Every structure is written in C-alpha cells, then in structure tokens.
Amino acid sequence: MRRIKVIISYDGSGFEGYQIQPEGRTVQQELEAALLVIHKGSAIRVAASGRTDAGVHAIGQVLHFDTPLGIPGDRWPKVLNTRLPADIRVLHAEEVPESFHARFSATGKTYRYIWELAEVPSPFRRHFASPSRGGVPDIGRMKTGAAHLVGTHDFTSFCSAKTDVADKVRTVEEIRFEEHGDELHMVITGSGFLYNMVRIIAGTLWAAGTGLLDPADIPGILTAKDRTQGGKTAPPQGLYLEKVHYGE
Amino acid sequence: MRRIKVIISYDGSGFEGYQIQPEGRTVQQELEAALLVIHKGSAIRVAASGRTDAGVHAIGQVLHFDTPLGIPGDRWPKVLNTRLPADIRVLHAEEVPESFHARFSATGKTYRYIWELAEVPSPFRRHFASPSRGGVPDIGRMKTGAAHLVGTHDFTSFCSAKTDVADKVRTVEEIRFEEHGDELHMVITGSGFLYNMVRIIAGTLWAAGTGLLDPADIPGILTAKDRTQGGKTAPPQGLYLEKVHYGE
Numbered sequence: 001m002r003r004i005k006v007i008i009s010y011d012g013s014g015f016e017g018y019q020i021q022p023e024g025r026t027v028q029q030e031l032e033a034a035l036l037v038i039h040k041g042s043a044i045r046v047a048a049s050g051r052t053d054a055g056v057h058a059i060g061q062v063l064h065f066d067t068p069l070g071i072p073g074d075r076w077p078k079v080l081n082t083r084l085p086a087d088i089r090v091l092h093a094e095e096v097p098e099s100f101h102a103r104f105s106a107t108g109k110t111y112r113y114i115w116e117l118a119e120v121p122s123p124f125r126r127h128f129a130s131p132s133r134g135g136v137p138d139i140g141r142m143k144t145g146a147a148h149l150v151g152t153h154d155f156t157s158f159c160s161a162k163t164d165v166a167d168k169v170r171t172v173e174e175i176r177f178e179e180h181g182d183e184l185h186m187v188i189t190g191s192g193f194l195y196n197m198v199r200i201i202a203g204t205l206w207a208a209g210t211g212l213l214d215p216a217d218i219p220g221i222l223t224a225k226d227r228t229q230g231g232k233t234a235p236p237q238g239l240y241l242e243k244v245h246y247g248e
Numbered sequence: 249m250r251r252i253k254v255i256i257s258y259d260g261s262g263f264e265g266y267q268i269q270p271e272g273r274t275v276q277q278e279l280e281a282a283l284l285v286i287h288k289g290s291a292i293r294v295a296a297s298g299r300t301d302a303g304v305h306a307i308g309q310v311l312h313f314d315t316p317l318g319i320p321g322d323r324w325p326k327v328l329n330t331r332l333p334a335d336i337r338v339l340h341a342e343e344v345p346e347s348f349h350a351r352f353s354a355t356g357k358t359y360r361y362i363w364e365l366a367e368v369p370s371p372f373r374r375h376f377a378s379p380s381r382g383g384v385p386d387i388g389r390m391k392t393g394a395a396h397l398v399g400t401h402d403f404t405s406f407c408s409a410k411t412d413v414a415d416k417v418r419t420v421e422e423i424r425f426e427e428h429g430d431e432l433h434m435v436i437t438g439s440g441f442l443y444n445m446v447r448i449i450a451g452t453l454w455a456a457g458t459g460l461l462d463p464a465d466i467p468g469i470l471t472a473k474d475r476t477q478g479g480k481t482a483p484p485q486g487l488y489l490e491k492v493h494y495g496e
Contacts, residue, residue: 091368123259124376
C-alpha cells in the first residue's frame, strides 16, 4: 500500500460540510466516490486534517488515503480531478511515509475570514464573503481585540457550547488583518481550533470593530469561560481553511 | 408616472438568462416580481438594454420602468434590494425623462470576457470565468486577430446562425486585453452586438491565441459571411455585460 497526501480546494457553498453524514452532499462523500471508481469498486477511506462546516470553503485542506495502485504521487491530481465535480479541485499530491497522518501529524492550521465592506454587497461574492451590512469597522479596534486572543488560553467562551472535548486550551499564534480593495481579511494561525472557534473570534472582533463591544472586554470574556459572553458566530461563507501545517 | 433608470449587477449562474421565458428562473421575472410587491399587486413591466443568456453575468445592466409611486430616484436601490434575491443587486437608480429608453437610447455596450489560465481551475471561479483547459494563449496573436475585428464590418460569421436580424453590420470600437494574476480579460466595446457575437469573437481570438487558427485568417472569416468559418462560441460563464453607454 502507498500512502498519498493530497491538498484540495473546494467551494463549500454546495456542500453540507466536509464530513460524510446521513443526508446531504459532502466533500468526503465526493472524494470517496471518485476513489471507489478509480479502485474499480474497492472502498478507499479518506482521512482529512479536520472537518469544515456547511458553506465553509477550503483553499488548502489536506487529506490522505492508502492505495494498492501504483499510480505515482504526482499523477493523482489529474486522476482525481477528472472524476471529481468542479467544486472540488486537487491541487497537489505526493506519496508520503505511512507515519504521516493528515489529522494527527498536523501541527497547526491557518484560516482566512473575509468580510465584504461594499455598501451594496456584490452578487458575485455572496457565497464567498460575509456582508458587512453597512457596518464599517475600525480595524485598529479589531487589532487591539485580536492581541488579547493571541497566545495560549482556555477558549471555552470562543467555541460552540456543543463542543464535547474536555481540554479547551489552544494556542493562537497570530491574527493578521489585510485590506484588499472592498474586502477585509482576518488571517489566523494556531496550533488547533475548537468547533466554531474561528467564526466566533471573527464575530467577536467584528463586534469590537463596529463598536458593539469594547476590545478591552476580551480578556474578561476569555476568563469567563462562558460561550454566551463571546460575540456572534460569523457566517460560514466568509471562512476559508487556508493551510494545514505539518511542522515544515 | 415617473420613469426610473436602474443599473443592476447579477450573477448569471442561477438564471436561465435575463428575459422572461415559459420555464426557468430569469432576472426579469425576479425584478418584475419585486416591483409587483412594491406596487401592491399592480404589474410593472421592465425594459432592459438587452438580453443576456443563461449563465452570463452583468456588472452594469441597465433597465427602466415607469411607476406611479412617489419614491425618489435614489431611494429605489434600497427599496428594490430588500425585495430581490441576493444574486441580483441594484447599484444605482435615478429618475429620468420619459424620452429615455434603456434599449433604444443606448449608444453602445462594453462586455468583459474572462479566462482563467491556472492549470487547475479554481473551484471558486467555475461559474465566473472560462477555464483554459491547460492552454496558454499568445496574447500578441490575440491582439493581432482582434485588430482585424475593430471597425465596421458585417459580422455574419461572428453571430449565431439563428440570428434573424437582417442587418448584421456592426461597429466594434475597441478590443482590449488585460492580465489580472491568473486571469486574462478581453474588454470589447461596440455600437451593438449580434446574438452570441462577443462569445464567438472570444472563442475565435482564443483559437488565434492558442494556435488553432492563424490571426491572419480573420479578414477572410469576416468576408466569408458564414458562421461555420468563425471559432467556437466561448462558454457563457466567462461573459459579463459591463456597461451600457448612453452617449455620455
């Protein structure tokens, strides 16, 4: 068996998220369906770095699978892309040692969150950015708020109350803001993220930027360890899984 | 009655084109449905600068309608946008004299055609650009070909064979190429365009750029007055109606 590492990009707007579930189209389902055809009916299971929710996009999701086929690593993008729907594209593939695991070998992730600031949101961006609904944020206030989140903290206030992992301590390495024309991007890198954590951070920093919340309140929100203290969960269409890090 | 001129943008990927037809969702149908609600059940007919086909986008489509309501011109974007689906946005509106007609007052149009040159087409651009399918065009050859099309010509070879207008003489004022990262844009301005004319010009110039056709053959294609001599009709998702000119 060869282990193949694959980097994929997908438009999340047509999916009920990454992971296979009883109903609705998912990215994993499409990948495994393509692999089933390539393997002439033998089921091949795919392991991803993690899930993404319905409507959330990926620029660089990473996954691996094991195959008995002798197809060289760099041929896999073409082999898969001809069998995948156009909203999933394989950007890169390579053979890796069996010790590599898309999820367990990951040392961190970078996500990008995009807001569209135009007063009338573009019809072309409605699935690909979060509308500002006329709000114009003070980016300085967003940066002040973000600085309180960088570091190692218990992020209980910044994850879905449904999260069932015990340890909610995570390290946020960097939160960076970029302005691209009518868009504001937040780029966040960390060792790991809890369920909805990036979207809640985005929603909280947006609230800080638009005056709904004082950036100085963020340390108190962290120590409260209470989801109801954090900001709203920002909508999924603004979120992109940009890169999965493997200690490069 | 007041006549209102409106500039709209739409993502054509969810529509069977601009014009109302027996089956399928259209832009005109959504506009007239919104106006019906605003006018409390009185039907208001909308006149556009022209149709766009299924999958074709608009950055600046222009239309007009007559209304008995006293809503000031500049209030109409908000009034309409709250009632329109998110894939149509009203960008501008103003009251105009009754002598203005969105179609008959137009003196020209500018279209933009976008190719995505990345070897693996982005899943985010699949509805918004034409994939190059690995082809890398020689833009110099495309420009040479385009120069033969600028001016006043009989464009019979560059319109759908189904076109039933008698006079196929049109003036192309300018064809410009722009490179934006991984994208190639063709921007074409003319006095008027026949059915599928921009997409056939795009397909023919792409063939010139990728070596399937010699740019020097284009004068012969024009004089042949035969659609079978022109290049393929480029796909709709790369095409945008950018601006309608009114002799400004």
